[in-house]
Amino acid sequence: xxxxxxxxxxxxxxxxxxxxxxxxxxxxxxxxxxxxxxxxxxxxxxxxxxxxxxxxxxxxxxxxxxxxxxxxxxxxxxxxxxxxxxxxxxxxxxxxxxxxxxxxxxxxxxx
Ligand SMILES: [Zn+2]
Ligand SMILES: [Zn+2]
Ligand SMILES: [Zn+2]
Numbered sequence: 001x002x003x004x005x006x007x008x009x010x011x012x013x014x015x016x017x018x019x020x021x022x023x024x025x026x027x028x029x030x031x032x033x034x035x036x037x038x039x040x041x042x043x044x045x046x047x048x049x050x051x052x053x054x055x056x057x058x059x060x061x062x063x064x065x066x067x068x069x070x071x072x073x074x075x076x077x078x079x080x081x082x083x084x085x086x087x088x089x090x091x092x093x094x095x096x097x098x099x100x101x102x103x104x105x106x107x108x109x110x111x
Pocket of ligand 3: 076079
């Protein structure tokens with residue numbers, strides 16, 4: 001009966017290898033944290049993340065009659081960001097940033 005001997009040897013071996021694996025996992029997490037650090041703001045007007053399409057565009061894309069319609073993001077001088085669609089409707093009634101009430105002027109647009 002040599003099977004019993006083999007089993008006890010195996011257990012000791014795998015225990016020694018575990019700490020090594022933990023180290024590689026920790027390194028990976030640090031890298032993931034970095035890319036997550038990109039600003040992930042929410043549009044204060046429709047409450048959808050600005051990197052996603054706004055509520056209106058999400059609804060309209062279901063019809064698909066205009067083909068692909070990109071929902072761009074605008075940043076104001078105050079560094080707040082919103083969907084361009086939401087903001088262009090907002091400024092018709094109130095030309096101020098909905099978050100900080102500064103006069104709204106576009107700093108840049110894009111994705
Ligand atoms: Zn929006
Ligand atoms: Zn939109
Ligand atoms: Zn603002």
